[in-house]
Amino acid sequence: MNAQTPQLPPPQVSTHRGGFGPGHYTIAPENHFGSRLPEFADTVVKKLTTPRNGSSRVAMYLLEIAPGGGTVTPAGAGFEHFLYALDAGLDGVLGDAAPATAFAYLPAGQTFEVANPTDGTLRLLWVKRRYEPAAGHPAPDVVRGVASELERSPGSVPGVYRLELLPSLHPSFDFAMSILSFDPGAVFPKVEIHDEEHVLYMLEGRGVYVLDQQYYEVQQDDFIYMAPYCPQYYYPGGLGTSAYLLYKDANRDGFEN
Ligand code: UGY
Ligand code: MN
Secondary structure, three states: OOOOOOOOOOOOOOOOOOEEEOOEEEEOHHHOOOEOOOOEEEEEEEEEEOHHHOOOOEEEEEEEEEEEEEEOOOEOOOOEEEEEEOOOOEEEOOOOOEOOOEEEEEOOOOOEOEEOOOOOOEEEEEEEEOOOOEOOEOOOOOEEEEHHHOOOEEOOOOOEEEEEOOOOOOOOOOEEEEEEEEOOOOOOOOOEOOOOOEEEEEEEOEEEEEEOOEEEEEEOOOEEEEOOOOOEEEEEEOOOOEEEEEEEEOOOOOOOO
């Protein structure tokens, strides 16, 4: 090896092509198949999960909004929503010319509009679910923010950090949205098995996700669904930070009423 050609790991994972097992699945961009929804024009909808998968109480859509595209009528009536900009430049619900990582929580009953005034395709993540009220607690208010402007907190082990995007310790909220980030070499403290389901979108970097003893190489823009009680463990990999956006239902016990 000479000094000009350091041996670095390849910038992408080697085997990952999506997969499906009991209680989980992963979807890589090369698995995507575009759909459309009537509230949107010039927008390809990648339905990463919906209740059609059998256990999910939530949907996550990746919206790819072409120049001039967006909502043609207010979207999402009857549901609560979380929206997260993967790219900068959208007008509408996240503010005009919203920066990447801008997000909004909209309580049930609110709809939203979005438009792409730029000359490139812009991506928006949309989490949608039916709000589950809790007796004695009012429905949450709107929450807005820009994740890149917020301070992450150290997690339970060195090199693991957590940024909570919603005040989801409050019992009014029935879900949490967090960004978990990992220094190279950090480890998860344990294999988790828990009642809550997860929807996960890789924001940065790469690693290996262990789901019910199956190993999946994952990297930026991959998606994972984890059903309740799916055993889960993450090995961060690569030379840089890896991070994912994580949905988790919260403050409820799985009985709908
Ligand atoms: O909060 C969580 O359940 C989180 N630690 N799970 C995960 O990242 N798979
Ligand atoms: Mn978990």
